[in-house]
Amino acid sequence: MRNLFFIVAVLIVIPSAFVNAKSSSIKHAADNKAAFSSESQYSISNPFMTVVLNPNTRTLEVRSKSPKKIFLKNIVPNGATGTIRKGEVTNAVFGKGRVLTIATANGGSISFTLYPLQPFLFVNQTIKNESNSDVDLQKLNPVSFLVDLGKPATTLKTLGTGGLLDPDKNSGSYVFLTTVDPATRNGVVTGWLTNEKGSGVVFSGVNNNLVEIKAQIDYGHFRLSAGKSEATETLVIGYFDDARLGEEQFADAIAKQQNIKLKARSAVYCTWYSEKNGGAGSESSTIELAKFIKNNLQPFGLGVVQIDDQWQDGGQYNGPHRGFDRVDPKGGYPNGMTPTAIAVKKEGLTAGIWWMPFARNHQDPEYKDRQNWFAYRKNDKPFETKWGGTSLDLTYPEVQNHIAYVAKTMHNWGYNYFKMDGLYTGTVTEQVYINDGYKNDSIGNNKPLYNPLKTQIEAFRDGLKILRKAVGGDVFFSGCCVSQNMRSFGASIGLVNSMRIGPDFNHDGQTIRTGAIRASRLYFLNGRVWWNDPDPSMIRENGTSSADGGGAGIGSLTRARMLPSFVAVSGQFFLSSDWLPSLPADRIEIMKRCMASHKGVARPVDAFDKALPSVWIANDKKSGTQRNVIGLYNWDTGTKNIGSTLRRAGLNDKTSYHAFDFWENKALPDISGSFAWDLPAESCRIIAVRAKSNHPVVVSTSQHVTQGMTDLLKEEWKNQTLSGTSKLIGGDNYELRIAGMNDGGAWKINEATIVGNKEGVTIEVLPQTKKGWLRIAIKSQKSQPIKWQLRFNKDNTRNQ
Known part of the structure; x- marks a missing residue:
């Protein structure tokens, strides 16, 4: 029994596919009986990182390749004191990878694996009960490590299920925990890829002014029969220049592991x-x-x-x-x-x-x-x-x-x-x-x-x-x-x-x-x-x-x-x-x-700046052009000035954008460099933005707050004609909000038409209410996709 509790202190994790002989195999290149003559024999790499094992201390460090820096230090596979091997692994889900394996007491092993297409280090372990009686485990503490983002831990945050907190104030998070520098968004995502038999949690603290991460699996009751080996869960760790993208790729990896195919929703x-x-x-x-x-x-x-x-x-x-x-x-x-x-x-x-x-x-x-x-x-x-x-x-x-x-x-x-x-x-x-x-x-x-x-x-x-x-x-x-x-x-x-x-x-x-x-x-x-x-x-x-x-x-x-x-x-x-x-x-x-x-894709701009983000950006390219919508939310009970730089919002800071406020139903001045507006207490502004071009463009539509993402199926400019296909709802007045009437020249609309014989469909050019903007009203008696065309000429005799 004393040996068993020693195993509990050293466990990490392994997916079931990793130990299934039909779907996984490991080829060991060498073990510690051989003379290792270079660091490469103790390291594995993929396009994202290099993992180096110290054979004397049996600890590891991980270096990112872009930028080149150590982001994980002193990875402790608790109690791993046995044979060291380097080899290849074939996983049923993630394909072929390179692996460092360390044997543990009582017949177990700990593995650190890199797959070419995955920006994560996969940490896996099997345990074995070599005693003569069944054992009942409540939890495992598999691995701990230090995160180095090049800044003191006091300037960093951790984001998990409990919210955005100082590393030493976080009580722990279920499934994942992100360690991040809010100023740069650089961060390390730690997450449990699987929760098949145990409930994976992650804890943070501060050690020598670095963030210390400890992984844990809670089982309640995990009964291991005498003489049996068992796979536990899979932990993944990765460094990202933008930790939001790391969290998204973590979710993608889970979906791949679980073969998730999302069911349509309404x-x-x-x-x-x-x-x-x-x-x-x-x-x-x-x-x-x-x-x-x-x-x-x-x-x-x-x-x-x-x-x-x-x-x-x-x-x-x-x-x-x-x-x-x-x-x-x-x-x-x-x-x-x-x-x-x-x-x-x-x-x-x-x-x-x-x-x-x-x-x-x-x-x-x-x-x-x-x-x-x-x-x-x-x-x-x-x-x-x-x-x-x-x-x-x-x-x-x-x-x-x-x-x-x-x-x-x-x-x-x-x-x-x-x-x-x-x-x-x-x-x-x-x-x-x-x-x-x-x-x-x-x-x-x-x-x-x-x-x-x-x-x-x-x-x-x-x-x-x-x-x-x-x-x-x-x-x-x-x-x-x-x-x-x-x-x-x-x-x-x-x-x-x-x-x-x-x-x-x-x-x-x-x-x-x-x-x-x-x-x-x-x-x-x-x-x-x-x-x-x-x-x-x-x-x-x-x-x-x-x-x-x-x-x-x-x-x-x-x-x-x-x-x-x-x-x-x-x-x-x-x-x-x-x-x-x-x-x-x-x-x-x-x-x-x-x-x-x-x-489209939506993410919070200030995800790591405050407990409840105030700025969101959504974008979509399915209509053939880039559609962007900014959501600004003042959750507080007093007026707030809310905004961001274009660059931090994920937009091009080298260009200017047309802007349209959905709920106010009005065009806004063009934005460049940054944007900010005063928002009254508990209010929002939903603003469509469109990069300026040398011709008229659709900035907004009236059907949905995302202003074209759900309804504008196609948009194209060709031969001085702006055309598109919109999915109209029967009886609902539909409006195109078009900017750029002075971009690349002074444009004048000559004709607005519906393509094809569409009975019960009307199109109308509305009176101009904002210089440089044009509004087009379309109405259909029934719900259907409608193709429309707007023909323009340059009018150098007037200045719109």
Whole structure:
């Protein structure tokens, strides 16, 4: 047993593919019995870095190739004292690589691998139980190292799930931690590529004025049989000139490892927070809502109506009722859930439903003879948490059959969108609501599961896989929510389509900031690993939710635009939960202009400057030209001057840009070098910018706040003609905002036409309201793509 605990102190990580003989192989070039005559025999390289092993101390350092500098020092593979080998590895996911392997006590090994196309060092390890009895591990502390960014640790920050913090003030982060110099954005991204059996966390501190990183895997219970070897998780580490790009590439690596193929999304209506017909609503109110959406909002992107908690049957003992395979006869759906799903689908929408897949109530009479279905604490009491109920033992065959049956039942009712709440209960951990940074949740404070060889994280992932197999690929899995306990964060990756990345709206007292805070620090996962769900964008002026959750009114129209605009520009998951038929037209207008999702790239400009970024940039090239939109957000309660240099925003600081303010519906003076505007308290400005050319260009359109990214499919200038294709919404007035009438000469529009015989489509040149700008109005009676042409001549007789 003493030998086993020694192994615990030295562990690092290895992916399952690495130890699978069918998908991976290692060829060792030499070992420490041979005479190494040069450093190269102790080093490996790829286009991004070089890793050098000191054979005497068995520590490593890593040097970036551009720029050439050491960024990782004193990498300690704890307890690695055995044979050193250098060789090649073939990984089923990442291909061929070069590897340094160090043997450890008790038959294990630690490997450091570089793959040619990956800007990360992969740290892997196997462990082996050479004792004569099974062992039960709670956690592993695999590796530690120092980050050297060429500046004192006091000038650096760490960004993780707990936010942007000083390195010695960070309690720890789940899945990833970025060490960054805010002034330059240079940084090191450390992250757990896998969370298959354990929950990977990362800690930071300060050692000799350098940031010290320590990696940890929490298991709760990891049972290793006598004589068996086992792979743990995979850690990756990389240096980046812009740490935002490093985080994005980390997410790309996760997606590659998990073979994630994102499921298409649309905007979702959730009944929970509604000031009228909240909770689960009712059959009549949900059908009324579906009809309203079909007639008013579906063409703009709202495609799902999701019924929330309070539709289901069962006793109420601790939080929600949990009879998910039947309907509460006293509730709002006396005819069952099927008629409502049919009615919603009749309107061309997807029907969604809320449930808690991994918890029931052990007190309920229906479970009187099923007490073996539940996980148990060490004190032999059922593992029950506040609101969450009693955790099911997801390794028990009858439980597996049960959750599959319930999922199939709801799917057969006609529901193709599952909001799956309380996911943390499947990990058999405490509720730690609200959980962002690392907190000791006493993982492992339970008796081993029915199958003791399954860890709690592994059992949780198996549970999600069972649900997916039960309903097939056409059901959208919306995870909810990691803030209840972050153990479900990494463990859900690859198995849900979206994830609520923060708590319920305003449960932390941050109102409109609640979702934006978490969506900003985890932005790089969105559109790569899953869709980030920041919870509904409230826009109603007054009134409170009929359900709990703090769904109070937002107030002014200016304030109401903030969160929807943030979600739209950042490209995250749009949800609504106001009673839509009662909203005034100006609030409905906000939804119309924000619900659709662009397919460009969005990132926070000041991600490492403040806890909640104020400047975002989104760009897209799919129309054949570069479209850029700047989002400015004043989250504070006083006026702020917000801006950036063009260079820091990712724009060309050698050129000038035309600019158009969407919500103000006006052209702005050209910008060059930098930009900044005063923003009133809790307000936003969404500004399209377009590099100046020598001819007229489309800077903005009216359909969506991203001003062309969702609707302008093509734009081209040829033979003094500006032409394009726009995706119009039937009955919606569409406008092109064109600048550059004085660029390359004084341009005069001769003719505006629609290409082809498009019945019910009109085009009109509007009166000029801004010198150098032109507005074109197009209207179609039905939703369709429209090709338009604007013919220009140079008019040297006038000065526009």
